[in-house]
Amino acid sequence: MRALVFTGPGTAEVRRVPEPEAGAGEVVVDVERVGVCGTDVELFTGEMSYLHTGRTTYPLRPGHEWAGTVTAAGPGVDRSWVGRRVTGDTMIGCGRCRRCLAGRHHVCGRLRELGISDGLPGALAERLAYPAAYLRALPGALDASVGALVEPGGNALRGVAAAGVVPGERLLVLGTATIGLLVAMFARARGAEVHLMGHREDGLALPRSLGFADAWTRATLPALAWDAVVDASNAPRLPALALELVEPGRRVVYIGLAGSPSTVDTRAIALKDVTAVGVLGASAGLAGTVAAYADGSVDPRPLIATTIGLDALAEVLAGRRPAGAGPGPKILVDPRA
Structure with a gap:
């Protein structure tokens, strides 16, 4: 296969x-759509930290935001999975350690990350072998394109939950790429007053077109009381700004990762009585994301710019946007094309 x-x-x-085979506890999935993520770009360029620590080595097969249809089930797997459209968790724990047994498999000490760390070839392929215990079934109303956005949606939903805002409270989201926009969508669905801050004025047209009129740059950001701030950017200076802007006694959520170290003053965290929360992975947000996509309370489809084939992907990873792509930040791949 390709x-x-x-x-x-x-x-x-x-x-x-070689074609994948469904081993014990595994399925084989015909992959229909895969999202291209910033992590994929960092793995391509060599900037990803795992490449420097030895957790990931070349050659590697990427792809961790995916949807497809199960075509085979290995020993020990319920055969009712065959024929179902599915997506799955990126974070694959050992299933036996204290963290996994407590529901925190995404921080398992023996964690494997699909298409990111060594040991689990990713979904940017025609077919994928995948552990059945981590599958998520997709309702019939969700096509593969929406299914491939469940994983980033799960990250965003976890970020909103961590922010702790209730209806009518004001949330500031730093960053207007895929995760930032999904955070804004999930927060709006929960009744929050959502504001976004982007890097440049010309990058605010898309959030405004999605109904987020309160989209700002740092220069135009109003001096309001922010009940929570979610940093969904990759800018090293913004974690400290998030802490500066948030209301005392409230929450800052860090879901974006900068390419270089960012710093915050822990004295400010203590003196403002702020709760700072880090979010790693979509695991606990996958079910809620599938439900929100299925009931229409969150619609991620406007984020999709275009769908390409495998042969065109190297150009995208190198920073060249496909001709005719729409304004959305997310490029999908059809590995069969």
């Missing part, structure tokens, strides 16, 4: 690789 392989920094090839 699959995308990163062979070194800045080098991606579509290769013929």
Whole structure:
């Protein structure tokens, strides 16, 4: 079958690789759509920290935001999965340790991350072998394109939950890429007053078109009381700004990751009595995201810019936007194309 392989920094090839087989506890999925994520770009460029710590090595097969249809079930797997459209968790724990047994498999000490760390080839391929215990069934109303946005949606939903805002309270989201916009959508669905801050004025047209009239740059951001701030950016200076802006006694959520270290003054956290929360992964947000997409309270489809084939992906990873792409930040891949 065909699959995308990163062979070194800045080098991606579509290769013929062996067909996956459904081992014990696994299924094989025909992959229909895969989202391209900032993590994929960092793995391609060589900037991803895992490449420097040895947790990830080349060659590697990326892809962790996906949807497809189960075509085979291995020993020990309920055969009712066959024929169902599914997505799945990126974070695969050992299932036996104290953290996994407490429902925190996403921070398992023996964690494997689909398409990110060594050991689990990713979804940017025609087919995928995947552990059935981590599958999520997609309702019939959700097509594969929406299904591929469940994983980033789960991250965003966890960010909103961590912010702790209730209807009528004011949330500021730093960042207007996929995660920031999804955070805004989930928060709006919960009745919050949502504001977004982007880097440049010309990047605010999309959030405004999605109904977020309160979209600002740092220069135009009004001096309001922010009941919570979610940093969904990759800017090293914004974690400290989030702490500066949030109301005393409230919450700052860190879901974005900068390419270089960012700093916050822990004295400010203590003296403002602020709760700072980090969010890693979508695991606990997957079910809620599927439900919100299915009932229409959150519609991620305007975030999709275009869908391309595997052969066009290296150009996208190198920073070249496909001709004719829409304004959305998310590019999807159809590995069968």
